[in-house]
Amino acid sequence: MTRAQGSRDPTGQGRGATSTLSSISVVPGPSSADDSGELVVCEAADLLSGGRIEISGAVHFGVTVFNVDGELYALLNHCPHMGGPLCRGRIRPRVSSDAVGRWDFDREGEVVKCPFHNWEFDICSGQALHDSRLRVRRYPVEIRDGKVVVKLRKDGRKKL
Amino acid sequence: MSAVDTERRTSDKDLGSPKIAPYLVDCDLHHLWHQIDDIFPYLPRQYVQEIKDFGPMFPGGMWTNMPNNHGYRIDQDVDHETNFPSFTVTEHMDRYDFDVGILTGGDIYLITATTNLDYAAAICRAYNDWTLDHWVAEDDRFRMVLAIGPNDPIQAVEEIDRLGGHPAVVGVNLPAGGRHPYGNRMYHPIYEAAERHGLAMVTHFGGEGVGANNAPTAAGYPTYYLEMRMARPQIAQAHVASLICEGVFEKYKDLKWVFVEVDTWWIPGLLDHFDADWKALRDYTPWVKQLPSEYFRKHIRVGTQPLEQPAKREDLHRFFDQANAREVLVYASDFPHWDWDEPVATAATFPESIRDEIFGSNARQAFKL
Numbered sequence: 001m002t003r004a005q006g007s008r009d010p011t012g013q014g015r016g017a018t019s020t021l022s023s024i025s026v027v028p029g030p031s032s033a034d035d036s037g038e039l040v041v042c043e044a045a046d047l048l049s050g051g052r053i054e055i056s057g058a059v060h061f062g063v064t065v066f067n068v069d070g071e072l073y074a075l076l077n078h079c080p081h082m083g084g085p086l087c088r089g090r091i092r093p094r095v096s097s098d099a100v101g102r103w104d105f106d107r108e109g110e111v112v113k114c115p116f117h118n119w120e121f122d123i124c125s126g127q128a129l130h131d132s133r134l135r136v137r138r139y140p141v142e143i144r145d146g147k148v149v150v151k152l153r154k155d156g157r158k159k160l
Numbered sequence: 161m162s163a164v165d166t167e168r169r170t171s172d173k174d175l176g177s178p179k180i181a182p183y184l185v186d187c188d189l190h191h192l193w194h195q196i197d198d199i200f201p202y203l204p205r206q207y208v209q210e211i212k213d214f215g216p217m218f219p220g221g222m223w224t225n226m227p228n229n230h231g232y233r234i235d236q237d238v239d240h241e242t243n244f245p246s247f248t249v250t251e252h253m254d255r256y257d258f259d260v261g262i263l264t265g266g267d268i269y270l271i272t273a274t275t276n277l278d279y280a281a282a283i284c285r286a287y288n289d290w291t292l293d294h295w296v297a298e299d300d301r302f303r304m305v306l307a308i309g310p311n312d313p314i315q316a317v318e319e320i321d322r323l324g325g326h327p328a329v330v331g332v333n334l335p336a337g338g339r340h341p342y343g344n345r346m347y348h349p350i351y352e353a354a355e356r357h358g359l360a361m362v363t364h365f366g367g368e369g370v371g372a373n374n375a376p377t378a379a380g381y382p383t384y385y386l387e388m389r390m391a392r393p394q395i396a397q398a399h400v401a402s403l404i405c406e407g408v409f410e411k412y413k414d415l416k417w418v419f420v421e422v423d424t425w426w427i428p429g430l431l432d433h434f435d436a437d438w439k440a441l442r443d444y445t446p447w448v449k450q451l452p453s454e455y456f457r458k459h460i461r462v463g464t465q466p467l468e469q470p471a472k473r474e475d476l477h478r479f480f481d482q483a484n485a486r487e488v489l490v491y492a493s494d495f496p497h498w499d500w501d502e503p504v505a506t507a508a509t510f511p512e513s514i515r516d517e518i519f520g521s522n523a524r525q526a527f528k529l
Binding site: 092095096097099100101102103104113117118119120129130131 | 406410411439443446447
């Protein structure tokens with residue numbers, strides 16, 4: 001497991017007081033998957049609630065596994081807008097309002113904002129918050145034998 | 161004016177032309193006074209005396225406009241004896257067979273820039289009463305927008321409550337020049353009153369950069385009239401952005417807003433950019449719950465005049481598509497000013513498929529006609 005370098009952050013969003021990138025662990029993915037298309041990412045104990053871990057190289061653009069309040073979700077690290085590294089963005093609550101000038105916050109830690117243009121996506125569903133027709137690709141992920149396992153391709157497909 | 165001119169106009173009228181739309185509405189028909197003395201019977205004695213002593217005390221600027229003829233185009237056959245309402249009926253309403261002409265004022269816009277708010281309110285009350293007695297009474301096809309002094313929302317609301325229920329009153333006039341962008345909540349009581357009476361807000365170019373109002377552009381004061389005219393879309397865009405970001409259409413869900421004489425070319429550019437940025441910044445103004453273009457489509461209409469004049473007609477038609485003209489544009493003539501858009505010639509520039517909406521049904525919906 002290696003630490004991501006600040007210089008890899010194309011936007012600078014990861015630096016400074018609101019830095020998120022430095023807290024993202026990156027694991028190099030395999031050049032090819034095993035027959036099942038599965039990849040063991042890390043020990044489950046290493047991915048704490050509120051954390052995320054990025055798998056580079058396993059699929060083009062990479063995949064990131066998020067731990068949201070004990071539940072794991074895996075998203076393609078590629079914003080459908082302009083291809084930004086979506087999963088390196090700021091993690092936020094959902095912000096709504098019931099009256100002008102008022103902010104309401106819920107679903108803490110369940111929204112990621114792409115560092116390129118700050119589009120918001122629901123980490124749990126991959127759904128864009130501003131457009132019901134837009135989603136980012138999700139991957140199945142689970143804890144098996146104390147390890148985080150992500151399924152990077154559908155059964156029967158050879159390519160990742 | 162010569163007899164030849166009169167004959168020519170008469171002849172034009174007799175020739176007639178197919179009606180432009182089944183229900184034809186002009187959203188910008190200026191009703192002018194001969195001089196401010198016309199409203200003296202409706203003004204408090206103190207202000208009549210002050211005007212006699214000092215003149216109208218309307219703030220003014222150095223922007224020249226065009227030489228005119230008692231406020232009318234120089235080809236129009238008027239003089240100081242002309243009955244303007246009757247002239248407007250003959251030369252405009254009858255000639256083109258308008259079903260409704262919305263009187264949007266003219267001389268009144270500058271009063272919104274005065275620092276004496278009681279004077280502004282009194283002038284507006286007098287102007288509204290004079291409009292009802294001398295214009296609306298002339299022809300039942302006339303409707304009017306109320307003049308108000310926006311810098312004193314308390315008196316503005318009183319005036320809307322006083323006359324907002326009159327069947328000829330269809331809107332409230334908030335000229336584009338002001339002290340704040342119009343989403344500012346200082347103005348919200350005005351919008352609440354307008355919505356309560358089922359009136360549209362109407363923002364016509366005017367009053368910018370004079371008196372207590374802001375400069376016409378954020379870059380400062382234009383020098384020339386031509387230059388000043390190019391400021392209009394900037395001002396309109398600032399008001400549109402403000403109205404949407406401040407949640408005016410979330411608070412006043414039935415409110416319609418009609419911008420008049422502020423150009424139209426900016427509509428698609430502003431909305432494309434607005435939508436794109438909203439996707440990134442939505443969580444900072446979460447009360448803006450929809451795409452800005454959706455609020456625009458539901459609540460805002462824009463007068464056609466002055467209509468863009470690109471070299472190629474197909475460019476204009478492409479623009480109509482981009483601007484969603486079918487839903488958002490309303491025909492406005494600007495009669496009797498020099499830069500008006502003559503109805504038949506203007507109609508010919510629109511595809512027939514969207515003409516009924518732009519020349520009638522959009523305005524009927526916005527103004528509840």
